[in-house]
Amino acid sequence: MTAEIISGTAISRQIREELKQEVAQLKEKHNIIPGLVTVLVGEDPASQSYVGSKVRTCEELGIYSERHDLPADIDEQTLMSLIDRLNKDPKINGILVQLPLPKHISESNVLIAIDPRKDVDGFHPINVGKLMIGEPDYLPCTPHGIQELLIRSGIETEGADIVVVGRSNIVGKPVANILMQKRAGANATVTVCHTRTRDLVSHTRRADILIVAAGKPKDVTADMVKEGVVVIDVGVHRIGKTKEGKNILCGDVDFESVKEKAKAITPVPGGVGPMTIVMLMTNTVKAAKLAAGL
Ligand code: GUN
Numbered sequence: 001m002t003a004e005i006i007s008g009t010a011i012s013r014q015i016r017e018e019l020k021q022e023v024a025q026l027k028e029k030h031n032i033i034p035g036l037v038t039v040l041v042g043e044d045p046a047s048q049s050y051v052g053s054k055v056r057t058c059e060e061l062g063i064y065s066e067r068h069d070l071p072a073d074i075d076e077q078t079l080m081s082l083i084d085r086l087n088k089d090p091k092i093n094g095i096l097v098q099l100p101l102p103k104h105i106s107e108s109n110v111l112i113a114i115d116p117r118k119d120v121d122g123f124h125p126i127n128v129g130k131l132m133i134g135e136p137d138y139l140p141c142t143p144h145g146i147q148e149l150l151i152r153s154g155i156e157t158e159g160a161d162i163v164v165v166g167r168s169n170i171v172g173k174p175v176a177n178i179l180m181q182k183r184a185g186a187n188a189t190v191t192v193c194h195t196r197t198r199d200l201v202s203h204t205r206r207a208d209i210l211i212v213a214a215g216k217p218k219d220v221t222a223d224m225v226k227e228g229v230v231v232i233d234v235g236v237h238r239i240g241k242t243k244e245g246k247n248i249l250c251g252d253v254d255f256e257s258v259k260e261k262a263k264a265i266t267p268v269p270g271g272v273g274p275m276t277i278v279m280l281m282t283n284t285v286k287a288a289k290l291a292a293g294l
Contacts, residue, residue, distance in 0.1 A: 006153050012275050016281070024062060036066075038051045038066075040068070057281055058284075061281055063284055063285070075104075079105060080113055093118060093284055093291055094119075094280075096280065111123045122137075122141070128169075140174045143171060146232050147175075149272070151185045157179060157185060158188070159188070161207055162211065163193060165200070165212045165214045165252075175213070207225070210229055211232045212232070212233050218255075222260060228261075228263045231266065235253070237252075
């Protein structure tokens with residue numbers, strides 16, 4: 001079996017078109033322009049590239065965007081003052097502080113300082129709690145993007161054995177939570193594996209849907225999956241450069257071998273990555289509507 005390739009590029013394009021129309025209607029009917037601010041601390045090249053893509057996508061969709069790039073040695077109090085100002089700014093509906101932050105800044109202090117109504121990442125403890133009880137306002141972008149990929153590719157999650165590899169607050173924990181919810185596009189039996197899991201392969205081999213966010217290049221190989229599995233690869237690793245100087249990327253899954261056994265698989269790049277950005281835009285539009293009482 002050679003797998004169907006689940007194209008996050010194509011599916012995210014479709015969602016962007018839907019959003020573009022929604023943004024145009026909000027402007028025309030209600031004179032509302034959704035606004036997103038990105039805050040980047042330091043000069044990590046991957047983070048710079050992600051923030052750049054987010055700003056470009058805002059422009060493409062007609063969403064107002066502001067970008068604050070701050071030096072790596074900024075103190076926590078200065079960052080907090082900026083967040084406080086953005087919380088009060090009516091042009092801004094969504095605040096995204098790119099993670100990871102430098103070690104001298106407390107991530108949890110920063111995330112809790114963002115107004116939960118503007119928390120388009122869904123990382124504020126209030127929004128994490130709302131997801132936990134099945135009443136989310138904002139779903140975290142990468143996990144939400146994974147759910148959309150599955151839904152729009154017609155992959156049934158109801159009753160499926162889903163195995164998640166990785167337990168981060170950004171991907172592993174929330175994606176498990178989303179897919180176990182009692183609702184359409186979820187209703188799965190979810191197992192979360194991590195670095196202390198005793199026999200990882202015994203879990204990955206029984207997965208109907210395997211979601212890998214382990215953070216290690218090509219970590220999941222063909223011998224670790226069953227025939228007909230659906231594989232969602234969340235990893236992004238820069239493993240070299242082409243002659244033209246472009247980054248060569250790979251995921252957490254050994255794509256070439258696993259695609260021979262899988263029913264469907266996401267590529268890297270062009271799988272989960274583009275979905276994360278478009279779900280951020282979805283949350284920003286939602287935040288603008290909520291702020292206007294729509
Ligand atoms: N760093 C990696 N993924 C994310 C994300 O989804 N949101 C933010 N803010 N930072 C990230």
